[in-house]
Amino acid sequence: MSDPLVPAAPSPLDGRRILLVIAGGIAAYKCLDLIRRLRERGAAVRAVLTEGGAQFVTPLSVQALTEDRVYQDLWSLTDESEMGHIRLSREADLVVVAPATADLLARMAAGLANDLATTLLLATDKPVLVAPAMNVRMWQHPATQANVALLCQRGVRTVGPNDGPMACHEHGPGRMAEPMEILDAIVGHFSGAAGGRPLAGRHALVTSGPTHEPIDPVRYIANRSSGKQGHAIAAALARLGARVTLVAGPTREPDPPGCTVMRIETARQMLDACLAALPADVAVCAAAVADWRVKGTAGQKLKKDAGGPPVLELTENPDILATLAAAEAGRRPRLVVGFAAETQNIVEYAVAKRVRKGCDWIVANDVSPAAGTFGGRDNTVHLIRGGTVEHWPTMGKEAVAARLADAIAVHLERAGP
Ligand code: C5P
DSSP: OOOTTSOOOOOTTTTOEEEEEEOSSGGGGHHHHHHHHHHHTTOEEEEEEOTTGGGTSOHHHHHHHHTSOEEOOTTOHHHHHHSOHHHHHHSOSEEEEEEEOHHHHHHHHHTOOOSHHHHHHHHOOSOEEEEEOOOHHHHHSHHHHHHHHHHHHTTOEEOOOEEEEOTTSOEEEEEOOOHHHHHHHHHHIIIIITSOOTTTTOEEEEEESBOOEESSSSOEEOOOOOSHHHHHHHHHHHHTTOEEEEEEOSOSOOOOTTEEEEEOOSHHHHHHHHHHHOOOSEEEEOOBOOSEEETTOOSSOOOTTTTSOOOOOEEEOOOHHHHHHTOOTTTSOSEEEEEEEESSSHHHHHHHHHHHHTOSEEEEEEOSGGGOOTTOSEEOEEEEETTEEEEOOOEEHHHHHHHHHHHHHHHHHHHOO
16 A cells, blocks of 8 residues: 555656557557556657558557547648648657567668658657567568667667567567566656666666686786676666666776776676675676686796696686675665676577576677677677566667666666665
């Protein structure tokens, strides 16, 4: 029961104007629920129904739920005299495309304007969020992936698609995100991008970069992690108002603005710095921690002429992610997020890793040399939370960081103070 003396927290959607473009996919029926949920939270929804969209939901149902007229035709004299399509595209705080079909995404990427939906998407000066929905092969086709990547580069945000059974009896990524997930992305947008600071008062701990494990005073074991993704996550969390402690291994990345940066070299130093930084509301372990260190590091530089190459005996490093996830109640961050860098069976391995490490979420990414993730600008990730897997399109590491920070903000907001 809610306490009558405590006023309800204002919804971040109160008074927001959403322009919802409903395109032609079977998932269009979920938009009716989305409209209802948006309106419950105080948003005004104006809908545009494409010709395909109208094959799946009727203008009458959309109109009944939005309590506004439904826009369908670019050439409608009445619509144009009442509300020109340019005005329609600008009189919104956010444009949401759900379902975003392969065809509509392709036309958006190409800049076509051959119906009302694409015309307003080209004319709008407002942020755009798309919820892709299509057959798994269509989603995985390089043409769709390239279109989505291009749209992301231009600042379009995506939510989903999810994995699961599809109307076409195939299985895999392509299902539109559920209305609640789209709602979360919209809330995340308004609490974050619009200048809100949903993580104010929260402490976020982030690990980033590689670790260096000394062999002797001049040599060390390292890996190719650049720290770009972890540093971008720290910056994104700080932008949303969090106090951020970034524990960083040796990288060339500049310190992200607004973060307290603790520079360390070895895995054991990283663990000590993390434990010293607790308590935290969220921990994101993005560092590529060396699994092993050299047992009994040499005090002096190993010499070449010491009778053949030295034999290095390795010993296991502590697992920082697992240690944070297993911390006792009160010290364990409420949300512990790990990364899983894999070169094959990415999602399958990552799902198992989440359970093994005891963390809440895992961000799985493809680090096979062909993907160019290590040191590269872009990342292709899958977010695993409990039983659900969300496949994100390839996007810049900053965009991945912003989307992850939004998801963290929504999660912590739900979890309460
Ligand atoms: O076991 P693996 O290295 O694949 O696990 C990756 C995840 O675990 C990452 O989130 C990484 O930061 C974390 N990790 C850690 N300490 C280790 C090894 C990995 O925190 N010693």
